[in-house]
Amino acid sequence: MIKKAINLQEKLGLFSEHWTPKIVAQMNDYHLKLVKLQGDFTWHSHADTDEVFLVVEGAMRIDFRDGPVHLKAGEMYVVPKGVEHKPFAEKECKIMLIETAGTVNTGEAGGNQTAPNDEWI
Amino acid sequence: MIKKAINLQEKLGLFSEHWTPKIVAQMNDYHLKLVKLQGDFTWHSHADTDEVFLVVEGAMRIDFRDGPVHLKAGEMYVVPKGVEHKPFAEKECKIMLIETAGTVNTGEAGGNQTAPNDEWI
Numbered sequence: 001m002i003k004k005a006i007n008l009q010e011k012l013g014l015f016s017e018h019w020t021p022k023i024v025a026q027m028n029d030y031h032l033k034l035v036k037l038q039g040d041f042t043w044h045s046h047a048d049t050d051e052v053f054l055v056v057e058g059a060m061r062i063d064f065r066d067g068p069v070h071l072k073a074g075e076m077y078v079v080p081k082g083v084e085h086k087p088f089a090e091k092e093c094k095i096m097l098i099e100t101a102g103t104v105n106t107g108e109a110g111g112n113q114t115a116p117n118d119e120w121i
Numbered sequence: 122m123i124k125k126a127i128n129l130q131e132k133l134g135l136f137s138e139h140w141t142p143k144i145v146a147q148m149n150d151y152h153l154k155l156v157k158l159q160g161d162f163t164w165h166s167h168a169d170t171d172e173v174f175l176v177v178e179g180a181m182r183i184d185f186r187d188g189p190v191h192l193k194a195g196e197m198y199v200v201p202k203g204v205e206h207k208p209f210a211e212k213e214c215k216i217m218l219i220e221t222a223g224t225v226n227t228g229e230a231g232g233n234q235t236a237p238n239d240e241w242i
Binding site: 001002003004007008024026027052067070077081 | 172173198199
């Protein structure tokens with residue numbers, strides 16, 4: 001039986017909305033999620049987990065209170081747990097997030113950019 | 122202060138040997154590792170952790186006792202804990218692994234392809 005790979009571009013083609021993470025895989029109690037970003041997100045933090053940002057296509061910035069990190073395709077950054085951050089993308093950017101299952105995109109901040117944390121594609 | 126992104130191709134340029142995972146980032150108690158593969162690896166399993174294979178460049182195959190999965194750049198697969206598998210790459214393939222810190226590349230199998238599990242680049 002031939003098993004099926006998870007193709008990131010194929011999965012990215014299945015949705016178009018921004019700031020709504022879609023789960024594509026689970027590793028132990030972690031989720032790997034694809035997200036499309038455009039514009040400003042809200043300042044927030046995740047008290048219980050570090051969060052990996054890996055850019056698949058495009059470019060983005062993560063602002064921290066003490067300065068930014070700029071990421072482009074093939075680059076990643078680990079946001080430490082509890083650290084306030086604000087993602088931003090001038091043009092649409094496609095990324096993979098890795099974080100504990102159940103993590104909410106807006107963390108402790110809430111607000112109208114809060115998305116479901118259990119949508120698989 | 123501008124923070125530095127982790128650039129996968131830049132990190133891959135820092136070593137040339139095969140089957141020797143190099144840690145590039147830590148997320149909670151997990152390591153993200155880059156590895157270059159070529160040829161056959163040993164059959165093995167990891168009793169305590171699932172293992173993510175994400176192909177950065179090239180193509181590879183993971184054999185399982187009940188069939189293979191074929192992966193190329195931009196594709197991933199999660200090997201469940203405890204499941205025997207054997208990575209293979211006909212030509213050099215560059216991948217990222219995600220697994221719990223301390224995981225040994227040959228798992229329970231040992232042998233002369235066993236590499237250090239704590240090398241950062």
